Amino acid sequence: MPILKLHKVNSSYGQIHVLWDVDLVVEEKSITGLIGPNGTGKSTLLKTILGTIYPSSGEIHFNGERIDRLPPKEIVKRGVVYVPEGRRVFPEMTVEENLNLGAMNPKARDEREENLREVYQIFPVLKERRHQLAGTLSGGELQFLAIGRGVMGSPQLLMIDEPSLGLSPIAINNVFETIRKINQLGKTILIVEQNVPRLLKIASYTYLMENGKIARSGPSEILEKDEYITRSYLGIL
Numbered sequence: 030m031p032i033l034k035l036h037k038v039n040s041s042y043g044q045i046h047v048l049w050d051v052d053l054v055v056e057e058k059s060i061t062g063l064i065g066p067n068g069t070g071k072s073t074l075l076k077t078i079l080g081t082i083y084p085s086s087g088e089i090h091f092n093g094e095r096i097d098r099l100p101p102k103e104i105v106k107r108g109v110v111y112v113p114e115g116r117r118v119f120p121e122m123t124v125e126e127n128l129n130l131g132a133m134n135p136k137a138r139d140e141r142e143e144n145l146r147e148v149y150q151i152f153p154v155l156k157e158r159r160h161q162l163a164g165t166l167s168g169g170e171l172q173f174l175a176i177g178r179g180v181m182g183s184p185q186l187l188m189i190d191e192p193s194l195g196l197s198p199i200a201i202n203n204v205f206e207t208i209r210k211i212n213q214l215g216k217t218i219l220i221v222e223q224n225v226p227r228l229l230k231i232a233s234y235t236y237l238m239e240n241g242k243i244a245r246s247g248p249s250e251i252l253e254k255d256e257y258i259t260r261s262y263l264g265i266l
């Protein structure tokens with residue numbers, strides 16, 4: 030069952046047309062991947078789903094309901110959670126205070142304690158450091174915190190933007206491992222990644238975006254063998 034469906038979605042920044050007739054489906058409880066070069070519109074797509082950018086045309090359906098004309102607050106309330114790139118946290122606040130900031134929507138507020146337990150189960154290091162200032166965490170731990178804060182939002186769809194960017198190889202392994210764990214707990218994940226080989230291993234279905242258009246899509250194990258993908262996106266890595 031699809032939880033999210035985009036139909037011919039177009040988005041612009043003023044005169045700059047970024048997304049062109051994007052069709053995309055995320056199946057419930059899946060990990061769905063989105064890859065593509067810098068500046069192609071991947072983050073714009075996530076922001077369009079979240080509602081911080083209104084599409085100029087097209088439709089977005091979430092859980093069977095049309096959401097593309099709703100304000101972001103309403104979309105968040107329905108369980109769409111966005112973890113932006115860059116692991117932005119509040120460095121002068123503790124780990125736990127940062128996590129609690131993720132529990133702002135009414136459902137997440139009610140489920141705060143349960144979600145916190147789940148986050149500490151997924152990321153034991155965050156439990157160990159819960160009273161520590163977030164500014165003292167390593168890059169990998171900051172990414173855990175950013176994702177953990179997303180889990181605190183009671184996501185029905187967790188959208189994670191480039192979680193591995195700038196991390197060490199070990200930290201990258203850990204981040205992908207925890208994303209898999211979160212998915213195994215029954216959460217649906219849409220993940221944007223530049224690390225194409227790793228993404229194809231974790232996502233069941235992947236979309237390739239080029240110049241704001243979906244250039245290829247399919248089950249990841251098929252894309253892994255796709256000549257265009259291997260030549261353009263796997264050969265160089």
Ligand SMILES: Nc1ncnc2c1ncn2[C@@H]1O[C@H](COP(=O)(O)OP(=O)(O)OP(=O)(O)O)[C@@H](O)[C@H]1O
Pocket residue numbers: 042045047065066067068069070071072073074
């Ligand atoms: N706020 C904005 N105003 C104007 N143009 C923007 C804005 N944000 C992004 N763009 C432009 O839209 C295009 C798509 O940007 P976007 O951030 O979606 O790409 P991306 O695929 O996420 O890239 P990256 O891999 O570097 O994160 C780029 O050409 C970018 O310069």
Ligand SMILES: [Mg+2]
Pocket residue numbers: 071072073114190
């Ligand atoms: Mg981006």
